[in-house]
Amino acid sequence: MREVEVAGHPVLLVRDHLQFSALGSRCTHAGAPLSKGYLGQGRIRCPWHGACFSLKTGDIEEYPTLDCLTSFKVSHRVKPMSKRNPINSQTALLLGAGPAALTCAEILRQEGFTGRIVMVTRENHLPYDKTKLSKALGAKATDIYLRSQSFLDAHSIEVWMEKEVSVLNAAPTISQAILLSPLSSWPRFSPRRLQCPGANLQNVCVLLTPEDSSRILRLATGKRVAIVGASFIGMEVAASLVGKAACIEVIERAECPYQAALGCQVGQVAMKVSSPGMEPEGFLEREEGGARGQRFMQTSAPSVFAAGDVASFPVALLGGKNIDICHWQIAQAHGRVAALNMLQRQERLHTVPFFWTKLQAKSIRYAGCGIGYTETVLKGDLIKSSAWDGIVTAVASLNFDPMVAMVAEILYSGKIITKDEAE
Ligand SMILES: Cc1cc2nc3c(=O)[nH]c(=O)nc-3n(C[C@H](O)[C@H](O)[C@H](O)COP(=O)(O)OP(=O)(O)OC[C@H]3O[C@@H](n4cnc5c(N)ncnc54)[C@H](O)[C@@H]3O)c2cc1C
Ligand code: FES
Known part of the structure; x- marks a missing residue:
């Protein structure tokens, strides 16, 4: 309010x-x-x-x-959507009900698709804001729903809940388009579990759903907690538990929090921000993803598209290298492009990755893609650019808005920022 x-x-x-x-x-x-x-x-x-x-x-x-x-009078402005026409026998089958699938469904309707739209999720929830799970630990699922049942009904977007996809026979008929978003049945999207003795103990949790988030809060309140991994989600969970858990230990194999994504200098600043109860230590391995989607989000099967965390895509900032970037905004951008290409619009993906995280009421924003960066430029308390062969490919800032938004716009326009300019 x-x-x-x-x-x-x-x-x-x-x-x-x-x-x-x-x-x-x-x-x-x-x-x-x-x-x-x-x-x-x-x-x-x-x-x-x-x-x-x-x-x-x-x-x-x-x-x-x-x-x-x-x-x-308040009107909730959503772009006009076409009505379902029962005579249209086409079906868009969207596997998953995350941001990629939801955006795909809405863009299909906004762009005039009158066939059937079905989203399939194994969870017992309408699409919800997953980014809140770690920032507001224990949030009630219905409080973070992105669309109500009445909204989805009004636009004839069916959500099949508690339906597990176990096999995919990717041979859609002419009247079907399938969108793949991350499915737990694909090895890459099963939550990465600890591979060490004791990993199966009953209070070891992963965080993927509202139920996981509530369970973690319940188990951690008043107790000693160990969080494995000091990147965005681990650090957000740690921050959410400050004042609730008796003691919080964050275990990380790198030297600093966020090191893989933002580099050690940012990690050092984050260490100053985080509470004294969070001490990184170290182990764990990182998995590599595989390429599935293309710039049109189409897979090798003509009517099968991939979007969201499942899809890697060519990143212009990195000279067109295929990279998988698991961000909320990227999943939505994929969903939109997949929808347009289901409708044969030949739309290319053009977006600058944008990510945010919170640590103790401080906001870190990040735009671009710093994977494989060779140099960094650090200014002030924290404005950091990652450069690749002298060209800035990513920028991060701590409580310094709208710096990252501004750089994202420059990168989006295709202009090059050199390391010298960043300095
Ligand atoms: C705790 C947490 C915090 C995050 N915070 C941020 C953030 O601050 N900013 C940011 O940019 N990104 C954040 N992310 C990442 C972001 O949420 C993901 O990039 C995004 O949700 C990916 O969207 P998606 O549509 O690809 O799939 P997902 O949102 O992962 O959805 C997958 C869908 O597939 C369904 N599904 C899975 N397996 C099956 C199956 N076998 N059968 C049927 N359905 C299945 C699931 O039920 C779900 O509906 C966070 C992620 C997590 C887990
Ligand atoms: S408040 Fe999230 S994009 Fe503006």
């Missing part, structure tokens, strides 16, 4: 799960700022004298006051 000014008037914007409202921001009783009030179920309570107003209508639900709140 937040107060904003619209044409000189203060307006209270509220998001309650997937519902948005815009209301007068001052209580009609004695003018208290309602942005400092408490959000109850479908209503807001004034902090000063306890009046309550409906979020939907602004009507009074508790006194002392006589007047309702002004309520503004």
